[in-house]
Amino acid sequence: MSRGGRGRREAELDEELRFHVEMATAENLRRGMAPDEARRRALADLGGVEPVKEACRDERRGSRLEALGRDLRWGLRSLRRSPAYAAAAVLTLALGIGATTAIFSLIAGILLAPLPYRDGEDLVVVRQHATRLDIENLQFAINEFYDYRDAARTLDLVEHHSMTFTLLGRGEPKRVSTGVVSWHFFDVLGVGMLHGRGFQPSDENAGAEPVLVLSHPYWLEHFAGDPEVAGTVVEMNDKSHTVVGVLPPIPQFPQEHDVYMPTVACPFRAAGEASRVENRRAFSNLTVFGRLRPGTSLAAADRELAGLAARLESEHPDVYADAGYGTAAFPLRGELTENARPMLLLLLATTLLVLLIACSNVANLTLARNLRRERELAVRAAMGAGRWGLARQTLVESVVLGVSGGLLGIALAYGGVDLLARFLGRFTPRADSVAVDGWTLGFALAAGVGTGIAFGLVPAFWQRLDLARVLHQGARSSDGRGHRRLRLVLVGGQVALAMTLLAGAGLMLRSVQALSEVDPGYATEDIVVGRIPLNWSKYADQEAVSAFYGRLLPALEADPGVAQAALGTIAPLADEFTLTRRFTIEGRPVDDEALQPQLDQRAVSTGFFHLLDIPLVTGRLFDLRDDAAAPPVAIVSRSLAERHFGLDEALGQRLSLDGGDTWMTVVGIVGDVRTGSLDTAPADTLYQPLAQGGFVQRAFLRGRQPERLAETLRQAVWAIDPEQPVDDIRTLTETRRESIAPRRTTALLLGLFAAVALAITAAGLFSVVAYTVGQRTREIGLRMALGARREEVVRMVVRQGLAPVAVGLVVGLVGAAFLGAGLRDYLFAVGPRDPSALLAGAATLLAVAIVACVVPARRATRVDPVRALRVD
């Protein structure tokens, strides 16, 4: 009871008794007592105000609990008498609540739970942008980072960039994902070491002895979880690195690394450090994070950053002018969950729809059941419950069902969450922090109570019990026409929702199908690709690199299992970096660097195009002519040729990547290749021959048996350099399948929910038709006795049963249009109102609905007409 209500009741009780005492006192005065005697007697006769108040309160309080207990017992007894109904209701609700709970637990773990860093809400990502150049994220150069770090008063800033180095000295040479960070990176994040120490300021001095911090998983796997690991020395980049500490097992941001090192230990950054005096944007690979200082807000930090950006722009006009340059801060939480949020919300919306369908199904079942036990309910009402009391009793019953469904749903969710968490691991690093915990249980129970009330209200309100009529009439009370209409409306609603879900699933499935049919521009069969990231300190110049590959390629080609071998810069669909460069065309000088066109730069061996079946459009491919001494040549992709020259004019043009110091001649045009992802357009690409420079780290092998090819590659590399790691070996068919995987999983999830919704709806329709037919047994018997054929009767029943389905379908199609609009970002090559998907969904629904109507209809016609007519 609300506190206001209780206060009011107390005040009223007080006033009521005060009135009594005054009246009694007045009466006593009238009888001749003295005033205080009169009042004293009045109070004594009452027996004291407080005891009376207490007794009145007891009457009200005890009664409420007592009533609830009675309702509960009655409800349980009643449910025990209808086990089929109870089982059907609990199962249906369990499906709906289970799905919703599973999604909720994911949301709680990923979106709602606090960040595992101290005061995580104060952590931000800082980003530069150059809006005029369409650059949303302009990574920081060393100079820029220093400028902001030294000037910012609202934020403590740290830098981070990611490298992959080779770690030697612990068995096989290993590639380690390395986070190169400011010394106080972990302090800013608020992460303490599990063992040893983090970095200290002296670690960042030029020339300091290199140190390492290990991530927890890496420490467990490669250092055997040794707590005394501090002091171990390993070799990286031709220097000895001493391990000083181990991180605790928390999710790492921005990505999972194996080890961390301070900024001065990264040779590439060191090179950038050396050249930053002349080159303002030397080594622009940094990501910057920060923590808000106490007492400041995100808005204040944003303002300060904007001001600093403006100052930098005026100090270095040659770099930043007219670029739309600016800097802003973004909360870290959003970064971690950004990718997963839309997916999670979509799933939540879907499961809520399923839950709604489940509720309306159970409401339908309840309506039918209440009609069957109208007499029992009427008796209850007559025994003094009143309309509200009766409604309360049936609500208690439905809440019991709801909570039972919720408990069963938790069991279902428990199984499903694991699967879903693995799926979401692709979108966010937080997926492993998901589990069925207290929050989830609470949610499931609340959902149970909520759904119980929701589906219980419908029948409760519908109960217009005319007691006398029911009690005295005997069998069926009303003809239940309004009752039946309500049930049909519920069915129509379910159909609409199911249609919406089916349409959504259909759209996603069509997208997946379209995606898998996309021609990436290259072959994928029988091709294995592996990564050979050369140790840059060892292969420091072009000569050494060429020597290595000059030995590797022939060795690979000599192997009998290898049909073709080639080298390239990146593997398609492998989600790697791209080397995007600005270029100039001879004869078309462009002063402003910002306005220069861009391309993706690749280096390839001569057999590359042939191996991958990339077609030659015109001109020639690379061959042995194009060695280091020959004039620089290039092959461009079709899109580049068309965009800048037209296909006929491209051959012979000259391009420069370094502002005109060296020029390459275009000797060939090849087909476009999708390397980013299947649903983005292929980029303008320029290929250089390996011998003439460029950066490769991928080896491609084509042959009959992919498993053997992997081993062949490893052995060939180690024969040349035993310390050279080879990793990420997989087939191109695998990479292609994996790139579609997220969409496929989403489509499958939606399909699963849609199927569940369809099943529930079909069951609901079935029960309504069966019930209606049961009501009309006499009529059907009459018709058949009068000569109607069975098919006619079935058709009549089906037609009437399909009426709400038709309405529901139309409404559902409208809903599907909305859902399609919401799904637009996930669809590929399929419009949100794609007719084939909608049609397929509608057809499925119609087919299922017809079956759900036909079965009970046919069963009804099988009844002996004579027996049917005899029904009282």
Added chain:
Amino acid sequence: MPAHNLDLLQGSLDMLVLRVLELEPMHGWGIGERIRQRSREVLQVTQGSLYPALHRLERKGWIEAEWATSENNRRAKYYKLTRAGHRRLAEEAESWRRMVEAVAAVMQPTEALS
């Protein structure tokens, strides 16, 4: 004759209250007075049990309450019968009547007493 303590006959108290309220709506004090008067001073309601009884009857939905001004211009809580209360009163009266007849039948002087 000593005033009978109606505490022992809680069911009877309920019935009497309903009967009083059948005639006209009344506040708690008035109900007690009316019962006293109509029973010619025989039945004196223990006031301490009257109010809990009224609250119980209200909770059961047989009477409902409304605040109004009394005859001496004070605010008082008036009770009146609900439809359910009318029905209840009829049932109670009927079963009371049957009980009274049954008791009277047993106590009939067909044979000599003592």
